[in-house]
Amino acid sequence: MKRIHSLTSLLALTLVGVLPAAKAQNTETQEAGRAEEQTSRAERSAAERNGPSDPLENLKFRNLGPAAGGGRVTAVVGVPGQPNVYYVGAAAGGVFRTNDGGLSWKPIFEKEAVASVGAIALAPSNPNVVWVGTGEANIRNDISGGRGVYVSTDGGNSWRFAGLKDAGQVSSIVVDPNDPNKVFVGAIGHAWGPNQERGVFRTSDGGKTWQKVLYI
Template sequence: MKNQLFLLLFLLGFAPLGAQKLDLTQLEGLKIRSIGPAGMSGRVTAIDVWLGDPEMIYVGTASGGVWRSRSGGVTWEPIFDEAPVASIGAIAVNQKNPDEIWVGTGEGNPRNTQNSGQGLFKTIDGGKTWTCVGLEDTRVIHRIILHRDDPNTVFVAALGSAWGPNPERGVFKSTDGGKSWRKVLFVNDSTGCADLVIDPRNPNKFLAAMWEYGRKPWTFHSGGPGSGIFVSFDGGESWKKRSSEDGLPKGDLGRIGLAIAPSKPDIVYALVEAKENALYKSTDGGFKWRKVSTDDNIGNRPFYYSDIFVDPHNENRVFSLWSILSKSEDGGKSWSPWVGWKVHPDHHAFWV
């Protein structure tokens, strides 16, 4: 953990404490631990950090709105309480203008306690005021990506309603800062976008994980012909689906989590729900895939736990979030628990 700040937030909420300043050098060599007070605010579902000052951290929760820390996680304050919705699925900070923050509402982990959202919100004054900028009928927004060179170009991954078919799901794109939206990837009215990643070298290249799913009060359906990995090279205007001919599992797929290695973007990981759940890896940017692990320490309950992350400086160090936090140091081949648990945490958000 030397020279890096690993931030992990559990199934905990936040209660503001007296203002303190954190000296990050004091964290070197410390074991990872919970930094949230015990006030209940729901699962932490989203994290983003302003890279200009890594002490400025934003988190979203399943039922407690959006919280901000100006002290690297020592103290927290709520900044979304005046909004009409408290269930959060995604957060994105404009790295060129940290006063501009985007929040997608509706938790993206559709267990039976999930709350739906009311669209996409935006602030341009650091969270003092918020405006809904559309996509109200998507119900669940799980990812937001801002174009690195043009923050008026925004991509949104919408899962759609868990409780029934609706056409307001898939990948949406705005080129005017959220004033208008176009649906650029749509499969069917039961298939939403469970994950969306961008190539850090090429802002026009995307990989999307589409997921066909549906929930009833008495059961849950995960998977179908609509699920799969889609690739775009033209800013989302056209997409090509990868298949079993490219090395992915045969048959219907379920939920898929994606992660691109920032240090070597040709390396992409996919945690795939299938007849045999497994981690797949691509070394050519998402064209061809091979299965690298079925280790039990990758996780379970893929409809609920599917997020994976790659160390930005080491393409072989991969993290998988579930009831524990697991880590691989060999490119996903083997896994071991990195952070265990003494209470029951649900790990759904991570920043490294």
């Protein structure tokens, strides 16, 4: 009986010593966790306030397509104020449009008489007006010829032939900031020799008529 009483007393003394120590250790662990969390929050807040030293340091390029769709990309334009909308022209693959920042692409120039694209331009006063100059302008042994200029007034859903069918390779298009019908087109013409179609052309009526304003 005395032995049982002694064991009981010893167990009680042990618990009296262990429980406060365990409680103290648990408190220290919790305080350490809170301190670490506060430090992490402070570091995140400082990083958010200061930002990266170079705003482009985390920028990494990746292929957004269109994949295997007409070879070289010859023209790219974006819609101001709509950062996810882009038009891309291919050397021999027509025009593609993305509305989701490159996650998906839609071919929008499939029914026209030519697939080679040299230039794309949007009207600053109305980005739904899209001008496309056909014929890749990067002179090389296997370039594809063009067939003039096309224009869309509905963001590329439909197209109208707008002249200059003998312009050959169109290298650039500039649209008047205030009038989408006033356009300048730079053309190489036939790639392999001097010709009358080489130079800068201007229209003031949306492509119904053209004037050659610079002879090269």
